[in-house]
Amino acid sequence: MASVSIQHVTKQFGTTTVLRDFNEEFRDGEFVTLLGPSGCGKTTMLRMIAGFERPTSGEIRIGETLVSGEKTFVPPEQRGIGMVFQSYAVWPHMNVFSNVAYPLQIRHTARKETEDRVNRILEVVHLAQYAKRLPNQLSGGQQQRIALARALVAEPELLLLDEPLSNLDAKLRESMRFEIKELTRKLGITVVYVTHDQTEAMAMSDRIFLINNGIVQQSGTPEEIYNHPANPFAADFLGKVDFFEGTAGNGKIHLTAWNADLPDPEGQASGPVQVAVRPENILLGGPGEGIPGVMTRMYYLGDSTDCRVRVGETEIRVIGDGFAYHRFREGEEVSLTVRSYRVFSGENVEEQLKIRT
Amino acid sequence: MKKMLAAVLSLVLMLSVFSGALAVNEDIDGKIVIYTSMYQFEIDKMTEALKQEFPNLEVSFFYGGTGDLQTKIAGEMGDQHNGVLSCDMLMVAEPAYSLELKDYGYLEKMPVDAPETLFREGLSFDPEGYWYPVRTLNMVLAYNPEKYKAEELPKTYQAFAEDAGMQGMISMSNPLTSGTAMAAIVALSDKYGYEYFDALGKNKVMIESGSTALAKLQTGECKMIMILEESVLRIRKEEGSKISVVYPEDGVILIPSTVMTIAENKSANANLDACEAVTKWLLSEAGQNHILDGYMHSVLKGMPCPYDSIDTDELAKKDMGVNWERCYHDREEIRTKFQEAVTLSK
Amino acid sequence: MTATKRPRSRSKKILIGILSLVMLGSLLLTAAGINGIHEQNSSVYAGEDIWAQALALSGEAGNLYRLSVSPALQRQEEGTRTACTAAARKMLAESWGQPEESLAGFSEEQVWKMLSMTWSYSRRKLSSSDRKALDALGDRTALQDQLLRMIAAGSQAAAEAAPASAEAATAAAETQGAGSSVLENADQEKRTQIFLASGQEDWAVLNRETAMAFSRAAGSDGNAAEAIREVTDGRISAVRAWVIQHARTVLLAGILMTLDTLLLFIFLHSDRSWKMDFKWILILVMVDFLLLFQLLPLVYLCVKAFFPDGSFSLETFTRLYTYRMNWQALTNTLIASAGTMALGTLIAFPLAWLVGRSNLYGRKFFRFLFVMTYMVPPYVGAMAWLRLLNRNVGTVNLALRGLFGLQITEGPLNIYSLGGLIWVLTTFYFPYAFITISRAMEKMDPTLEEASRASGANPLTTVIRVTLPMMTPSLIAGALLVFICAASCYGIPSIIGAPGNVHTVTTRIVEYYGMGVKGINDATGLAVFLIALALLVLFISDLILARKQYITVSGKSTRPARVDLRRWRIPLTVLVSLFCLIAVGIPFATVLVTSFKTDVGKNLFEAGNFTFSQWQSLFRGETLDCLKNSLIFGAVTATAGIIVSCTMGYLTQRTRIRGRKLPDFLITLGSGTPSVVIALGLIMTMRGQFGIDLYYTAAILIIAYLIKYLMMGMRTVSSAMSQIHVSLEESSQISGAGWLKTMLRITGPLIFPSIAAGWFLIFIPSFYELSMTTLLYSPDTKTIGFQLYQYWTYTSQPQACAMASGILLMIVLLNFILHRLTKGEFSI
Known part of the structure; x- marks a missing residue:
């Protein structure tokens, strides 16, 4: 089990800078997710840790060992890692058993011991009865488990996963999430996980590293980032959020479009501000219980109701619970209470929100 | 003044006499196609000359190796030997082929005045006029004095095949595809029997085209090759090559290559008048001079020999002689024997 | 609804x-x-033309009789007329060699018609001097009368027409000018001939061409007579005659x-639309083309081999294959091909991996070089290797002897051997395997190899345990391709094998073909062997590949990480460079150097040996003509080929019609059939036996090239099309565009690099092709490859080398253009 130390790593492809001064530590046994939109550099970072790419500058250490540096480079096969790929990369010409046994055979492990370890891990991933099958006879989820078993059978220090679940359907994705998390927790193994799906990241990670345009925007536990986003991008990427312009002063923030005021708890902001409000943090009430508005649309989602409420000159998105659908009616007058919100100063939210495609 | 008039008159007279004598044939018109295995530069010159001689006649030469042409003709004849050919005249190969075509009824009689007096002694021609020799090719031995000395090399065909020191370093053309090579081995097998082929085989003679063999002489890969004299004479004159001819003491092999006219109903253009005119021209001194230019020997009596060669009559005395009937009728047998002895690898 | x-x-x-x-x-x-x-x-009756020709002739003869003969006869007196007809009847019977009595029942009209028909093809036309003289006589009518009287006078029936003979005698005394001598010196037959010819402007009895065609078809006079009679009797109708013909x-x-x-x-059924669409017509045309020009000749060849005289017999085969030389040729072919296959694949796989997956220095260059080798005419290299490895004075041999101090006069290496043949074949055909393997390697999911690396395996182990097994189908495909190419090759064995008595089936076929009519049947028998081999290879290749398709296209478009060769980087680069030098550089350099020599045996820089004359003669009119021909034929072939390829691509990738694999199979078979066999088949079926006569035209060459080289273009286009997701085209259809528009505006531009590559892949081999051209060329359709062959065989080696170098330069140029056109994406 090992920590991963990435010091001032920059990566350039030709003239394009893909990662800018990545400087972070992953602790031993931690489940870390690199999260961000496509092209933000997260996969590149993962591949650099694995040894399939070299940093343009900077150093990477796994545990105490320097694996990528100015003059040093340890090839992937010598880094003692396990890796699961998005496409599973299960070898079609070998059966399940051989696929999983491969890393042990490379290390010249004794036959009996190989058998035992492989069978054990197959049990863990619930594939024991398919040991002799060929991969193309199994489903996507099963193939993914083969890949997982193979990555873990040699008991590596570090497990790397590159968007392993994005090829699976929604239900399978959910169940696999938990399986992976449970398995790795049981083994106490350090995990670096790459995904663009924020739900996945939030569900599985000890810490999330949010990356955009090659720069780490924020790192922290899911709760930290969700409730205390450091910038509009972070606010927008995790969960749903709406931004409203306003002017702060005298302990109040006047929302221009709402034509209503929100208290400014810290009383420090002044001048133009952007207020970030999550739809689920707005409570619906009958008329007179808060900021007045009119219910214009309601979409029933079973466990929640997605509503549009007209306040002032604008329409706001509000997410209430399932019962809201029956309590309110389209066209009715309602009132809103904003439970929590974040205030960002400045006007160039657009700029910060731009996600590189 | 009078003198002037007389001069002019005599000039005009002379000119008219000459023009009459030159007898440029404008009546001969249309088109004919001649298949030949003469070299390209030869063809070019001859085409020019024919254009001057017969300004209204379009002569198209088609060049191909003997084997290639024979194949083409065989294909055009078809299974039943009654197909129409795409040529009107043939200047290719040797008398055996003429015999064959005559048998199939593909040739046309061409009258020529007094052929017995025209040709050299001993040259065969068809008495009915179906084919005449038009050029004499000469199969000889050649070597490269810059690589090997003449004294160390064979002087006879017999030694060529039997001399153990020559093993793997001799070369000749393929009798299956070269008419002249075929004639040569017929002559040699007549003289020495089929054992000659065995000797050639034992000496590992290489079978390839003349130009390849010449290159091997130049590089020294071969010590001596069997080749047509004209190829050697040409590079001697035009490239200043030092490659030299050995006129074998046990006999040279003279091969009279023939000219034939295709039967009217089987020819491409059915232009017998033109064919007759061209045949006559070819057998005239003018035509034969072109043959000499092509480094080949003439067929007419009293013509000189080509550049750097020996007098034709002298050569004829050394001629081994080829039995053309045998060349035609026993072709299969001779071929097979040759193949078994030489080209089959043991 | x-x-x-x-x-x-x-x-x-x-x-x-x-x-x-x-x-x-x-x-x-x-x-x-x-x-x-x-x-x-x-x-x-033999021959099919006889009917129509007889009909045509009789039509003309009828006209002649009506317009010229009959009026002339009618002007005469009864006695003269009878006498003339009797004379004509006698001459007719003589012409056919039949007794006069057999013609007793024929009317005057029939006799004259038949006489004119018979003589139109069996008579020499009047000589030009005669024609001139007769023209000078002026009035034809008077001439005719005079002739008829002379004929009557000369005939035996004159005795019965005593009064007429007196007139005839006076007629004979009538003379006018130079033409008189012609008439006087003419015998009965000639007079009759002149009489008949007088009806035509040009003094020919009847239309020359029809008559000649008839004579060719008739074979023997007996048949001709029968045919004429049947037709003039009206026993055969025109339609029926045409059908039989x-x-x-x-x-x-x-x-x-x-x-x-x-x-x-x-x-229509599969599409369920039941609407006639242009694309069906296109596909039909393509299928017809393949059936007609590829399948028919092959089937014909096989039938001919098994039914040489109309009845089934294995005689051809037993005769052929018991002959030792043929048997040797057979084994040689198999051994040489197998050896080339093994060696070629052995070389190609590591090279493909090094160039495609590692960080070897100069990868792009090597790749370009190997692909280029594929583009070079094989016989060019063969020439070079002759210089280098001949056992007596080969350059390499001399060097080796010097290096190791060997005191031998022969060897150590001898190119005139099976081993030498395999070596040269390998150097020229390994690129086929290289290209096939490279292509597959590119398509292989790189994460498969990365997973192995992540599992702890070093690059070498990864190659052995993961890459190699995954690539097996492509390896086999590449290997088989090399096998069949080596087996079908003619140029190299003829230059290298023959002098050392290493014969192969292809050289034997050409040799047999050169031996005349009987030989053609033998050639066919041997050809069947090669066809069977090609079919077998195809079958295996399809069977194996169809079952185990391991190629997967990865989801993410990640470029595969290059394997770092670390301390092996330089040594391996040197090794590969050495190989290139040996296999590619030295031979080409030799050819180039030789082209400037006068005397092949002397050093280039010896006095007077350096010359431009060989290069100068390249610019002679004849060579430029050949160049023009080659360029045109190549371009036409490539363009037609690419259209067919696109159609085929569409058929296989975008339709669900059953049996759409069949044209694909035929096309692949075509490329696997040895060139010699294709040419042979075309010669035997396209000379009019089936109504199509393409012999001696450019069309037959182009068709041959198409059949042989279509596959490479088709595979390229097909695979490119398979990578375009069908949804791209579907969205075009939804927007209202039909099939053709979609192809032109959506699919076409998307796969343009592959189309360009496919075009060149067909153009270049057609450009320099040799084997088929040697059998199919005509004076007007000589190509550059054929010219090279002629230079090599009949002119001189330096000349041939100059030509070869010229061809090489052109190909490099074309390659360069292709590279630019496809923006370096020359996907092969």
């Missing part, structure tokens, strides 16, 4: 009705064709039409 249903079902019914009618018609045609052939074989063509047309209609049914 009902409203839209009815019009559609009605048009469907109409279409089905039309198709059924056409099908019926084509079946009738087929039957007529079969009947016609039967008629041909059972009747006493063209029986084979009719049969062929019938079969093709039946097949076409059947296919149309299948297409």
Whole structure:
């Protein structure tokens, strides 16, 4: 089990800078997710840790060992890692058993011991009865488990996963999430996980590293980032959020479009501000219980109701619970209470929100 | 003044006499196609000359190796030997082929005045006029004095095949595809029997085209090759090559290559008048001079020999002689024997 | 719902009705064709042309009689007239070699008609001097009268027409000018000939061409006589005569039409739209082309081999294969091909991996070089290797002897051997394997190898345990490709093998072909062997590949990480460079150097040996003509080929028609068939036996090239099309564009690099092709490859080398253009 130390790593492809001064530590046994939109550099970072790419500058250490540096480079096969790929990369010409046994055979492990370890891990991933099958006879989820078993059978220090679940359907994705998390927790193994799906990241990670345009925007536990986003991008990427312009002063923030005021708890902001409000943090009430508005649309989602409420000159998105659908009616007058919100100063939210495609 | 008039008159007279004598044939018109295995530069010159001689006649030469042409003709004849050919005249190969075509009824009689007096002694021609020799090719031995000395090399065909020191370093053309090579081995097998082929085989003679063999002489890969004299004479004159001819003491092999006219109903253009005119021209001194230019020997009596060669009559005395009937009728047998002895690898 | 249903079902019914009618018609045609052939074989007449020609001739003879002969006869007195006709009857009987009595029943008209028909083809035309003299006589009518009287006077019947003979005598005394001597010196036959010829402007008896065609078809005079009689008697109708004459063509047309209609049914049914679409026609045309020019010749060859005289016999085969030389040729071919396959694949795989997956120095260059080798005519290299490795004075041999201090005069290496053949074949055919493997390697999911690395395996182990097994199908495909190319090769064995008595089936075929008519049958017998081999290879290749398709296209478009060779980087680069030098550099350099020499045996820089004359003669008119021909033929072939490729690509990738693999199979078979066999087949079927005479035209060359080289283009286009997701085209269709527009505006531009690459892949081999051209060329259609062969065989080696270098330069240039055009994406 090992920590991963990435010091001032920059990566350039030709003239394009893909990662800018990545400087972070992953602790031993931690489940870390690199999260961000496509092209933000997260996969590149993962591949650099694995040894399939070299940093343009900077150093990477796994545990105490320097694996990528100015003059040093340890090839992937010598880094003692396990890796699961998005496409599973299960070898079609070998059966399940051989696929999983491969890393042990490379290390010249004794036959009996190989058998035992492989069978054990197959049990863990619930594939024991398919040991002799060929991969193309199994489903996507099963193939993914083969890949997982193979990555873990040699008991590596570090497990790397590159968007392993994005090829699976929604239900399978959910169940696999938990399986992976449970398995790795049981083994106490350090995990670096790459995904663009924020739900996945939030569900599985000890810490999330949010990356955009090659720069780490924020790192922290899911709760930290969700409730205390450091910038509009972070606010927008995790969960749903709406931004409203306003002017702060005298302990109040006047929302221009709402034509209503929100208290400014810290009383420090002044001048133009952007207020970030999550739809689920707005409570619906009958008329007179808060900021007045009119219910214009309601979409029933079973466990929640997605509503549009007209306040002032604008329409706001509000997410209430399932019962809201029956309590309110389209066209009715309602009132809103904003439970929590974040205030960002400045006007160039657009700029910060731009996600590189 | 009078003198002037007389001069002019005599000039005009002379000119008219000459023009009459030159007898440029404008009546001969249309088109004919001649298949030949003469070299390209030869063809070019001859085409020019024919254009001057017969300004209204379009002569198209088609060049191909003997084997290639024979194949083409065989294909055009078809299974039943009654197909129409795409040529009107043939200047290719040797008398055996003429015999064959005559048998199939593909040739046309061409009258020529007094052929017995025209040709050299001993040259065969068809008495009915179906084919005449038009050029004499000469199969000889050649070597490269810059690589090997003449004294160390064979002087006879017999030694060529039997001399153990020559093993793997001799070369000749393929009798299956070269008419002249075929004639040569017929002559040699007549003289020495089929054992000659065995000797050639034992000496590992290489079978390839003349130009390849010449290159091997130049590089020294071969010590001596069997080749047509004209190829050697040409590079001697035009490239200043030092490659030299050995006129074998046990006999040279003279091969009279023939000219034939295709039967009217089987020819491409059915232009017998033109064919007759061209045949006559070819057998005239003018035509034969072109043959000499092509480094080949003439067929007419009293013509000189080509550049750097020996007098034709002298050569004829050394001629081994080829039995053309045998060349035609026993072709299969001779071929097979040759193949078994030489080209089959043991 | 009902409203839209009815019009559609009605048009469907109409279409089905039309198709059924056409099908019926084509079946009738087929039957007529079969009947016609039967008629041909059972009747006493040889040849099919005889009917129509006899008809045509009789038509003309009829005209001649009506317009010229009959009026002239009528002007004469009864006695003269009878005497002339009697004379004509006698001459007619003599012409046919039959007794006069057999013609007793013939009328005057029939006799004169038949005489004119018979003599039109068996008579020499009047000499030009005669013609001139007769022209000078002026009035033809008077001439005719005079001639008739002379003929009557000369005939035996003159005795019965005593009064006429007196007149005839005076007529004979009439003379005018120079023409008189012609008439006086003419015998009966010549006079009659002149009389008949007088009816035509040019003094020919009848239309020359028709007459000649008739004579060719007639074979023997007896048949001709019968034919003339049958036709003039009116026993054969024009239509029937035509059908019998063209029986084979009719049969062929019938079969093709039946097949076409059947296919149309299948297409329309599968599509369920029941609308005639342009693309079906295109596909039909393509299928017809393949059937006609590829399948028919092959089938014909096989039939000819098994039925040499019409009845089944294995005599050809037993005779051929018991002959030791042929047996040796067989084993040589198999051994050489297998050796080349093994060696070639052994070389190609590591090279493909090094160039495609590692960080070798100069990868792009090596790749370009190997692909280029594929583009070079094989015989060029063979020439070079001769210089280098001949056992007596080969350059390499001399160097080796010097290096190791060997005191031998022969060897150590000898190129005139099976081993030498395998070596040269390998150097020229390994690029085929290289290209196939490279392509597959690119398509292989790189994460498969990365997973192995992540599992702890070093690059070498990864190659052995993961890459190699995954690539096995492509390896086999590449290997088989090399095998069949080596087996079909003619140029290299003829230059290298023959002098050392290493014969192969291809050289034997060409040799047999050169031995005349009997030889052609033998050639066919050997050809069947090669066809069987090609079929076997195809079968195996398809079977294996079809079952185990390991190629996966990865989801993410990540570029595969290059394997770092670390301390092996330089040594391996040196090794690969060395190989390139040996296999590619030295031979080409040798060819180039030789082209400047006068004396091959002397050093280039020796006095007077350096010359430009060989290069100068390249710019002679003849060579430039050949160049022009090659460029045109290549371009036409490539363009037609790419159209077919696109159609095929569409057929296999975008339709679900059953049996769409069949044209693909045929095309692959075509490329696997040895060139010599293709040419042979075309010669034997396209000289008019089936109504198509392409012999001596440019068309036959182009067709041969197409059949041989179509596959490479098709595979390229097909695979490119398979990578375009169908949704791209579907969205075009939704927007209202039809099939053609979609192809032109969406698919086409997307796969343009592959189309360009495919075009060149067809163009370049057609440009320098040799084997087929040697058998199919005509004076007007000489190509550059053929010119090279002639230089090599009949002119001189330096000349041939200059030509070869010229060709090489052109190809490099073309390659460069291709590289630019496809923006370096030359996907092969």
